[in-house]
Amino acid sequence: xxxxxxxxxxxxxxxxxxxxxxxxxxxxxxxxxxxxxxxxxxxxxxxxxxxxxxxxxxxxxxxxxxxxxxxxxxxxxxxxxxxxxxxxxxxxxxxxxx
Numbered sequence: 001x002x003x004x005x006x007x008x009x010x011x012x013x014x015x016x017x018x019x020x021x022x023x024x025x026x027x028x029x030x031x032x033x034x035x036x037x038x039x040x041x042x043x044x045x046x047x048x049x050x051x052x053x054x055x056x057x058x059x060x061x062x063x064x065x066x067x068x069x070x071x072x073x074x075x076x077x078x079x080x081x082x083x084x085x086x087x088x089x090x091x092x093x094x095x096x097x098x
Contacts, residue, residue: 001041001098002062004071006091007054014087022087023047023056029080030058037074039067054092061098068095 008026010019017025027045034043043060062068071077 002065002068002095003098004058004060004062004068004093004095006058006093008056008058008084008088009090010055011087011089015083017087019055020047026056026080026084026087029083030060033071033074033076033080036076037071039063040071054090065097 010022012019014022023045030045031043034040039062041061041063043058045056045058048055048057062071
């Protein structure tokens with residue numbers, strides 16, 4: 001099993017929405033992929049309350065490295081990712097085997 005974790009900092013305003021509104025759009029989009037993308041077992045997006053950390057965090061789990069790789073190019077994920085790229089300033093990611 002693979003755990004895929006992504007952190008983002010969000011722009012204060014982007015795409016006509018506030019940071020909080022864009023965080024909600026990202027959360028809804030990514031969490032909705034569970035059950036629609038093969039091999040994606042779990043996806044949770046949460047807002048950070050620590051003022052020293054990044055704004056938003058995705059924790060997701062995949063059946064395998066191959067499933068994670070397929071997710072990256074899945075059209076449903078790509079659509080969400082295109083929105084994310086418009087509203088973030090920074091990104092950090094880690095992938096690890098469980």
